[in-house]
Amino acid sequence: MAVPARRAAAGLLPPLLILAAALWLRGHVAVDPASLRASRGLFGPGFWPMLMLAGVAFCAAGWLAMNVVALLWPSGRATDADPQAPRYDTLRAIVGVGLALAYGAAIPVIGFGFATLLFVVGWMLLGGYRRPLGVAAVALLGVAGVLWFFAGIALMPLDLGKGAFEGATVAVYRLLRIY
Amino acid sequence: MDLVSLLTQGIAGTFAPYNFAVMVIGLIVGVVAGALPGISFVNAMAMALPFTYLMPPVAAMTFLGGIYVGGVFGGSISAILINIPGTPASLPSCWDGYPMSRRGESGRALAIAITASAVGGLMSALLLTFGAPPFARIALTFDQPEFFAATILGIVSVVAIAKEDAWRSFLSLFMGLAVATVGIDPLYGVARFSFGVPALESGVNFVVVMIGLFAIGEVLDLICQRQDQSALGRRRDGGRRAGLADLWSVKGSIARGTGIGCMIGVIPGAGATVGAVIAYGVEKQASGQGDRFGTGVDAGLAAPESAKNATTGAAMIPLLTLGIPGSAATAIMLAALLIHGINPGPLLFATDPRLVYTVFVSMIVANLLMIVAGVAVARGFAQLMRIPPAVLGAFIVVLSVIGAFGVRNNIFDIHVCLAFGVAGLVMKRFDFPSAPLVLGVILGPLAERYFLTSLANHDDRVSVFVTRPISATILAMALAFLAWAMWPRMTRLWRRAPA
Numbered sequence: 303m304a305v306p307a308r309r310a311a312a313g314l315l316p317p318l319l320i321l322a323a324a325l326w327l328r329g330h331v332a333v334d335p336a337s338l339r340a341s342r343g344l345f346g347p348g349f350w351p352m353l354m355l356a357g358v359a360f361c362a363a364g365w366l367a368m369n370v371v372a373l374l375w376p377s378g379r380a381t382d383a384d385p386q387a388p389r390y391d392t393l394r395a396i397v398g399v400g401l402a403l404a405y406g407a408a409i410p411v412i413g414f415g416f417a418t419l420l421f422v423v424g425w426m427l428l429g430g431y432r433r434p435l436g437v438a439a440v441a442l443l444g445v446a447g448v449l450w451f452f453a454g455i456a457l458m459p460l461d462l463g464k465g466a467f468e469g470a471t472v473a474v475y476r477l478l479r480i481y
Numbered sequence: 482m483d484l485v486s487l488l489t490q491g492i493a494g495t496f497a498p499y500n501f502a503v504m505v506i507g508l509i510v511g512v513v514a515g516a517l518p519g520i521s522f523v524n525a526m527a528m529a530l531p532f533t534y535l536m537p538p539v540a541a542m543t544f545l546g547g548i549y550v551g552g553v554f555g556g557s558i559s560a561i562l563i564n565i566p567g568t569p570a571s572l573p574s575c576w577d578g579y580p581m582s583r584r585g586e587s588g589r590a591l592a593i594a595i596t597a598s599a600v601g602g603l604m605s606a607l608l609l610t611f612g613a614p615p616f617a618r619i620a621l622t623f624d625q626p627e628f629f630a631a632t633i634l635g636i637v638s639v640v641a642i643a644k645e646d647a648w649r650s651f652l653s654l655f656m657g658l659a660v661a662t663v664g665i666d667p668l669y670g671v672a673r674f675s676f677g678v679p680a681l682e683s684g685v686n687f688v689v690v691m692i693g694l695f696a697i698g699e700v701l702d703l704i705c706q707r708q709d710q711s712a713l714g715r716r717r718d719g720g721r722r723a724g725l726a727d728l729w730s731v732k733g734s735i736a737r738g739t740g741i742g743c744m745i746g747v748i749p750g751a752g753a754t755v756g757a758v759i760a761y762g763v764e765k766q767a768s769g770q771g772d773r774f775g776t777g778v779d780a781g782l783a784a785p786e787s788a789k790n791a792t793t794g795a796a797m798i799p800l801l802t803l804g805i806p807g808s809a810a811t812a813i814m815l816a817a818l819l820i821h822g823i824n825p826g827p828l829l830f831a832t833d834p835r836l837v838y839t840v841f842v843s844m845i846v847a848n849l850l851m852i853v854a855g856v857a858v859a860r861g862f863a864q865l866m867r868i869p870p871a872v873l874g875a876f877i878v879v880l881s882v883i884g885a886f887g888v889r890n891n892i893f894d895i896h897v898c899l900a901f902g903v904a905g906l907v908m909k910r911f912d913f914p915s916a917p918l919v920l921g922v923i924l925g926p927l928a929e930r931y932f933l934t935s936l937a938n939h940d941d942r943v944s945v946f947v948t949r950p951i952s953a954t955i956l957a958m959a960l961a962f963l964a965w966a967m968w969p970r971m972t973r974l975w976r977r978a979p980a
Binding site for chain 2: 398402422
């Protein structure tokens with residue numbers, strides 16, 4: 303019985319990867335495995351995580367078995383795609399994920415304020431918002447409002463950034479009467 | 482002193498202008514804090530605690546009680562409107578409340594949520610007023626094995642979330658339970674899954690996971706859709722409003738949710754999250770429309786909403802009668818009492834009945850006023866839906882990042898949150914359930930701690946969980962719930978099997 307390779311991969315790869323990860327993690331619960339031994343009784347610090355990993359492995363194996371059965375003996379039910387379902391733009395997904403991760407990485411370097419400003423501008427452009435004046439106004443006013451509320455009112459120690467960015471963030475805070 | 486005169490004193494205390502004013506302020510603060518993702522009502526109560534130094538004890542308790550009642554409901558506003566539970570207890574409100582918003586029925590969903598929450602909270606406050614002493618005697622018999630059994634009951638309720646594929650739901654749950662073990666273990670102080678990275682030793686906070694999976698994951702998902710970002714726009718409320726008939730039709734769900742919430746709330750340590758999740762699971766079975774749950778069913782929203790607010794009054798029973806705080810919120814209230822030199826316990830009813838009965842009456846009044854506060858804040862929040870989706874999405878990510886950072890003022894939490902955001906997108910793309918994972922991260926640390934401390938206190942005898950009557954009963958209930966939930970699936974499989 304021929305099973306399309308792509309369908310087989312989609313059905314088998316995720317549970318296989320999770321199963322492999324669970325088995326691999328069982329050997330990496332602690333940096334020093336000797337520390338996992340119970341100082342008294344049966345249940346040391348490694349017992350609960352090992353139990354949970356066993357649960358992960360068991361359920362992944364069950365999911366894998368169900369997918370194998372479904373691939374070898376299809377139920378015959380129609381699996382037409384939902385015409386109402388949204389179509390995904392893979393490129394936009396990659397750029398969106400990249401933008402979000404870059405935002406997180408930039409915060410400790412250029413400071414929360416500047417990183418947020420760049421992120422908001424980037425996200426609005428990615429979302430199809432193209433009016434330059436609107437983008438600038440929303441980003442500047444929005445970030446100023448966020449900084450004023452969270453750094454000024456709630457006194458949250460948001461990251462100032464490093465080097466020249468730290469000085470620039472402090473100047474912005476002074477402008478906003480936060481400092 | 483008889484009950485009527487005690488209640489009269491409580492009413493006079495509650496409606497004293499100063500006490501009433503701080504209660505209303507507390508309610509508004511609570512609803513707003515609850516609605517903001519990452520800033521829970523517990524944070525708000527902790528931040529408000531220093532202000533209570535300046536207040537008389539009665540005002541301090543009505544103020545904190547207002548934040549508590551308002552905050553437990555407030556989390557549902559963001560859960561229903563933008564699929565971001567403001568508090569962990571609002572997680573089940575996402576499952577049916579958010580699909581209603583996506584259909585353009587956000588006003589109707591909020592009306593059902595507010596009504597259910599108010600009824601649940603009101604019944605719970607009445608239970609607190611009239612049933613505190615007998616309930617306290619039962620709660621006194623609870624120890625670590627019973628807390629463990631109650632947590633297991635909450636975890637087992639994940640089968641309610643599972644639609645057709647129980648394997649994937651349980652896999653997601655175990656993944657969450659495994660994520661919850663990252664960091665220093667609660668009994669021995671050994672770092673687990675840290676890989677030598679110091680930041681991982683402090684563990685993965687469930688609020689960070691929740692914000693990442695639900696808020697950032699959702700925004701990332703929307704930006705990937707090729708339909709001019711109209712998905713957020715679809716949430717604009719153009720659908721039908723909730724009429725009295727709609728509210729009346731969920732009376733059974735509200736009653737069941739309220740009953741469960743009151744029972745769970747009185748158990749110290751169980752709390753609103755466990756109550757709401759169990760209520761959702763029970764309602765899925767009891768409502769007769771379980772196969773439609775998760776698509777925007779009124780009963781699926783009403784039951785957990787009533788249950789989570791029904792835990793508020795009930796959770797104060799062990800606090801006031803035994804001095805046992807059953808949750809972080811009631812622990813802050815205990816701190817406020819102790820700051821004022823008041824030791825809660827059975828004696829408090831004799832030494833300061835005015836305080837006790839003012840707290841009782843203020844909880845009743847706060848639940849009634851919550852309807853007004855909830856509607857006002859929800860209206861303000863609903864204005865967000867008019868903002869262009871690209872702008873709203875950007876600021877949801879920014880607020881989520883701030884919320885994640887605010888949990889422990891730790892930059893590492895931002896990275897964890899964004900990583901779970903990407904994981905949320907992948908899970909959504911591949912139709913892998915994320916709610917059980919969040920439930921596992923929330924309840925995992927509780928389950929482990931109760932399990933290990935139970936064994937440490939009982940010479941490592943695993944049988945302790947089945948030899949203690951209350952623990953055994955709760956575990957039997959969990960087993961029965963599992964069988965009850967799995968039975969329709971089993972029978973379907975049985976019928977499908979060739980003869």
